[in-house]
Amino acid sequence: MAYEMVHEKIVGRFAPSPSGPLHFGSLACALASYLDVKVRQGQWLVRMEDLDPPREIKGASQHILNQLEAHGLHWDGEVLYQSHRLEAYAAAVSFLKDNQLAYHCQCNRKRVAELDGVYDNRCRNLGLDGQKNATRLALREQLGNISFDDQVMGHVKQNVHLTVGDFIIQRRDELFSYQLAVTIDDAFQKVTRVMRGSDLLDSTPRQIYLQQCFGYHQPSYAHVPIAVTSDGQKLSKQNLAAGLPAGNESSNLCSALNWLQQSPPKSLSSLSATEIIAWATQNWDQSKLPAHLTAPAPKGF
Numbered sequence: 001m002a003y004e005m006v007h008e009k010i011v012g013r014f015a016p017s018p019s020g021p022l023h024f025g026s027l028a029c030a031l032a033s034y035l036d037v038k039v040r041q042g043q044w045l046v047r048m049e050d051l052d053p054p055r056e057i058k059g060a061s062q063h064i065l066n067q068l069e070a071h072g073l074h075w076d077g078e079v080l081y082q083s084h085r086l087e088a089y090a091a092a093v094s095f096l097k098d099n100q101l102a103y104h105c106q107c108n109r110k111r112v113a114e115l116d117g118v119y120d121n122r123c124r125n126l127g128l129d130g131q132k133n134a135t136r137l138a139l140r141e142q143l144g145n146i147s148f149d150d151q152v153m154g155h156v157k158q159n160v161h162l163t164v165g166d167f168i169i170q171r172r173d174e175l176f177s178y179q180l181a182v183t184i185d186d187a188f189q190k191v192t193r194v195m196r197g198s199d200l201l202d203s204t205p206r207q208i209y210l211q212q213c214f215g216y217h218q219p220s221y222a223h224v225p226i227a228v229t230s231d232g233q234k235l236s237k238q239n240l241a242a243g244l245p246a247g248n249e250s251s252n253l254c255s256a257l258n259w260l261q262q263s264p265p266k267s268l269s270s271l272s273a274t275e276i277i278a279w280a281t282q283n284w285d286q287s288k289l290p291a292h293l294t295a296p297a298p299k300g301f
């Protein structure tokens with residue numbers, strides 16, 4: 001498949017959270033996003049989403065970076081750590097508050113759970129201060145209907161009001177929300193293409209909504225299936241999915257290419273990681289990516 005040269009600078013990213021080593025699903029995502037920009041002569045950035053210290057595992061960031069390199073996935077520029085970006089997130093929250101686009105909320109988790117996770121905006125007009133209160137985005141009535149064309153999943157529509165309501169951008173313990181940080185950082189890193197796991201498909205409209213609040217350019221989105229176990233559970237650090245076997249990089253890459261339906265020839269597995277990546281970049285065909293939310297991981301992962 002031929003990819004046209006475009007004049008826009010292409011930038012993609014892989015953004016793992018350092019809560020454990022890469023597993024098969026995260027390798028497949030990293031590989032897909034890498035190939036997605038490299039076939040277009042773009043840059044591939046790595047961002048560590050290390051905003052939630054209690055969930056992090058010591059040394060995991062470095063371990064993930066080592067795993068990427070061992071698989072021939074070399075990133076461009078410096079790794080961006082979200083833990084170094086707190087001032088930028090705080091400035092973004094201040095901007096939203098100064099423009100009456102955000103407010104403080106005193107509702108606890110239990111109350112929101114009773115609303116089935118769709119916040120009823122109760123605190124929006126209470127004029128609460130920030131003392132021990134979360135901060136929520138005040139969704140504007142006319143702007144909650146978000147739609148976009150996902151490059152793999154097709155047309156996606158979501159009414160953010162009905163799906164989540166005014167959502168949290170900063171928690172009561174002052175941690176910034178994933179939605180806020182990812183939006184600020186995609187803009188900061190001038191990301192033009194986001195290819196990632198389908199577990200984030202649902203939160204994309206929130207990110208697009210936030211981009212509109214800040215006047216940011218909207219990247220293109222492509223969501224690939226997430227790898228699941230034979231009983232349908234997401235491979236994750238939480239359910240103790242095996243880390244990728246070290247020393248098996250060629251075979252890991254071939255399994256991931258196969259899983260991404262890129263039809264790698266059997267002989268590829270005898271090549272080095274670098275050679276496999278070169279083959280994959282030559283032969284990447286985005287149209288073969290399965291438009292499914294999940295796909296079973298191959299045996300042995």
Ligand SMILES: [Zn+2]
Nearest residue numbers: 105106107123
């Ligand atoms: Zn509230």
